[in-house]
Amino acid sequence: MVHEGRSYLGWISRVRVNQPAVVRRAEQLQTRRNLSKEWQAAWLLKAVTCIDLTTLSGDDTTSNVQRLCYKAKHPIREDLLKSLNMDNKGITTAAVCVYPSRVSDAVQTLKSIECNIPVASVATGFPAGQTPLAIRLQEIKMAVAEGAREIDIVINRTLVLKGQWEELYNEIQQCHDACGEAHMKTILGTGELGSLTNIYKASLVAMMAGSDFIKTSTGKEGVNATFPVALVMVRAIREYYSKTGYKVGFKPAGGIRSAKDALTWLSLIKEELGNSWLKPKWFRLGASTLLTDIERQIYHHVTGRYAAAHELPMA
Numbered sequence: 001m002v003h004e005g006r007s008y009l010g011w012i013s014r015v016r017v018n019q020p021a022v023v024r025r026a027e028q029l030q031t032r033r034n035l036s037k038e039w040q041a042a043w044l045l046k047a048v049t050c051i052d053l054t055t056l057s058g059d060d061t062t063s064n065v066q067r068l069c070y071k072a073k074h075p076i077r078e079d080l081l082k083s084l085n086m087d088n089k090g091i092t093t094a095a096v097c098v099y100p101s102r103v104s105d106a107v108q109t110l111k112s113i114e115c116n117i118p119v120a121s122v123a124t125g126f127p128a129g130q131t132p133l134a135i136r137l138q139e140i141k142m143a144v145a146e147g148a149r150e151i152d153i154v155i156n157r158t159l160v161l162k163g164q165w166e167e168l169y170n171e172i173q174q175c176h177d178a179c180g181e182a183h184m185k186t187i188l189g190t191g192e193l194g195s196l197t198n199i200y201k202a203s204l205v206a207m208m209a210g211s212d213f214i215k216t217s218t219g220k221e222g223v224n225a226t227f228p229v230a231l232v233m234v235r236a237i238r239e240y241y242s243k244t245g246y247k248v249g250f251k252p253a254g255g256i257r258s259a260k261d262a263l264t265w266l267s268l269i270k271e272e273l274g275n276s277w278l279k280p281k282w283f284r285l286g287a288s289t290l291l292t293d294i295e296r297q298i299y300h301h302v303t304g305r306y307a308a309a310h311e312l313p314m315a
């Protein structure tokens with residue numbers, strides 16, 4: 001849902017973030033007691049269903065996108081799921097995420113293996129967002145035409161650093177229009193926004209302009225998904241929901257590699273936004289290597305030992 005931007009500019013101007021308090025709360029979340037063993041496997045499987053399984057490399061090819069899609073459909077080895085009585089639950093990742101030029105490969109592969117998870121495509125001059133707006137909008141339309149059902153756009157960080165909130169709103173709104181029926185996730189590039197206050201403001205503007213999700217990072221910045229940043233973004237989501245009644249999803253991305261990290265992210269969402277956000281419709285984890293460690297931990301849970309590398313191939 002897109003809202004009128006001008007009436008909300010006063011809201012943006014009043015935003016202030018108490019950084020020491022944010023850092024303290026983030027540290028608390030990271031030092032919470034570990035889950036009991038019997039619950040850990042269930043939470044890890046929940047995390048799997050929220051992963052946007054991603055490949056965004058310069059050497060991406062049709063074959064490694066195909067492997068990604070197979071892994072998205074079968075993220076955990078069948079025998080391990082059977083041991084947990086979860087083999088008939090249809091556990092897949094939430095989506096696969098690729099560059100626009102690889103969307104058709106992903107769409108065709110998922111169709112051929114009868115898997116209905118969506119293909120997400122980055123767009124709008126990813127990762128820097130520094131190409132002209134007309135080209136960014138065209139890239140969105142091309143990805144949607146190729147079959148992408150979700151678009152991960154990047155914002156023009158310069159507009160945030162200059163405090164040009166109305167211009168930012170207008171650009172994101174045009175991206176939203178270009179997405180058509182596709183869901184739009186808006187990447188803020190938080191490591192390049194200068195302050196937590198800017199991150200909160202950019203989060204609000206992105207939601208006002210129609211974003212279905214707000215996302216921390218491209219994964220290509222020097223600093224990606226951190227817990228203080230996440231806390232600021234989910235508090236913005238919470239405030240936006242309380243004032244407007246519109247729910248917006250959250251996606252951390254970049255540097256999320258361990259099963260322990262995944263459990264902390266789930267805990268953050270549960271405590272800050274509540275159980276209703278703990279589903280793929282409202283929460284995603286952007287990751288390329290996280291799934292490997294989750295499967296390794298589930299293997300250990302089932303067998304009592306850690307798997308050798310060849311026992312858990314990527315696909």
